[in-house]
Amino acid sequence: MADEALFLLLHNEMVSGLYKSAEQGEVENGRCITKLENMGFRVGQGLIERFTKDTARFKDELDIMKFICKDFWTTVFKKQIDNLRTNHQYLAFTCGLIRGGLSNLGIKSIVTAEVSSMPACKFQVMIQKL
Amino acid sequence: MNYPLYIRSAPTENELKFHYMVHTSLDVVDEKISAMGKALVDQRELYLGLLYPTEDYKVYGYVTNSKVKFVMVVDSSNTALRDNEIRSMFRKLHNSYTDVMCNPFYNPGDRIQSRAFDSMVTSMMIQVC
Numbered sequence: 001m002a003d004e005a006l007f008l009l010l011h012n013e014m015v016s017g018l019y020k021s022a023e024q025g026e027v028e029n030g031r032c033i034t035k036l037e038n039m040g041f042r043v044g045q046g047l048i049e050r051f052t053k054d055t056a057r058f059k060d061e062l063d064i065m066k067f068i069c070k071d072f073w074t075t076v077f078k079k080q081i082d083n084l085r086t087n088h089q090y091l092a093f094t095c096g097l098i099r100g101g102l103s104n105l106g107i108k109s110i111v112t113a114e115v116s117s118m119p120a121c122k123f124q125v126m127i128q129k130l
Numbered sequence: 131m132n133y134p135l136y137i138r139s140a141p142t143e144n145e146l147k148f149h150y151m152v153h154t155s156l157d158v159v160d161e162k163i164s165a166m167g168k169a170l171v172d173q174r175e176l177y178l179g180l181l182y183p184t185e186d187y188k189v190y191g192y193v194t195n196s197k198v199k200f201v202m203v204v205d206s207s208n209t210a211l212r213d214n215e216i217r218s219m220f221r222k223l224h225n226s227y228t229d230v231m232c233n234p235f236y237n238p239g240d241r242i243q244s245r246a247f248d249s250m251v252t253s254m255m256i257q258v259c
Contacts, residue, residue, distance in 0.1 A: 045238060049231040052195040053224060056174035057166070104196045104238075 014039065015089050033092045039094020041103070048101040051075065061127075064105050072101055091121070097122065132156050135198070136242040140255050152201045153188065155181050159191045159199050176224070177217050192220040198227065204258070211258065219254050226250045 018032045051072060058064045076097065091113040099111045108128040115121050132153070139148040158181040166173040178191035183206065192200040200223050204211060226247045230236050233244070 042234065042238075046232040046234075049194075049196055049228045053228050055195065057176055057193075058195050059166075106197055 011090070011093060014093070019089070020051035033089060033112075035095035036089065036092035040093035040098075042096075044094070044097035044102075045078070045099025045104040046100075046106045047097070048072070052105070058105065061107065064102075064107060068098070068101065077123075091115075095123070098125065102127075132199075133246055135240070136247065136251075138248075138251050138255070139203075140259060149205055151184075151187065155189050155191065155201050155203075156199065158182055158189075159193060159201070162191070163193060175219055179213070190216050190220075192224070194224060194227070196231075200224070200227075208258065219258075222250060222254060 015036065018035055022032050052067070055067070055071075058067065061089075094110040095113050099109055102109045102111075102125070110126045111127075112124045112126075113121055114124070134149075134152070137149060137152065139145050141167055159178065162178050162181070176194060178193060181189045181191045181201070183189070186206050188203045188204050188206055190204065192202075194200075199206055200220055202216065202219065204216075226244075227242075230242055230244050231238065236242075236244070
């Protein structure tokens with residue numbers, strides 16, 4: 001895997017670049033969070049494809065959630081856990097990442113995040129039952 | 131909704147016959163998957179094995195965790211082709227598909243137009259035929 005610093009710098013630029021273009025009126029302000037979330041979604045889909053390529057077949061939804069909570073989470077967040085921000089703009093991409101990962105495994109969800117007490121960050125994953 | 135992200139056949143005449151075969155085999159794939167879900171036996175493999183034989187062909191299946199189905203139709207007269215070779219072909223397909231998914235210019239659900247994917251399939255087909 002590439003150096004973590006590369007992603008952090010890119011993420012920083014993504015956020016500030018997007019908000020700058022919002023200031024200049026190119027993008028509506030409220031859309032910035034959505035755009036970041038959608039970027040994360042697409043990346044999450046790809047990550048999950050790569051991470052589940054060599055795993056066993058998931059039997060059921062419980063299997064999937066166990067994978068997300070253990071393997072996927074530690075691979076993605078063990079790197080991120082020291083770098084938490086309070087602003088939602090920095091969490092949007094990550095929420096999208098989780099939602100994209102779940103989506104590619106056939107689970108529709110809504111992912112939100114909140115930081116009530118640093119350095120903890122709570123992600124809420126709401127799964128839509130069909 | 132089932133539609134092919136990618137379909138390739140050799141020989142190219144009678145392509146429609148192969149398209150039809152692949153399409154009908156999807157039902158067999160679904161049956162196998164749902165049978166696994168109910169069975170007490172753990173079927174942990176992504177490779178499904180032989181889906182069904184016809185007089186002239188053997189049809190093999192593979193389903194990823196992202197619910198993407200790969201179907202391979204092979205001439206029955208090709209007795210040299212072993213199970214482990216079929217498995218490794220599916221692995222190659224899966225690996226290449228993963229590369230396609232990780233290409234940010236690829237939109238999931240679109241037909242696959244990757245040249246790398248094409249040449250992987252071409253070399254596999256040449257090896258078999």
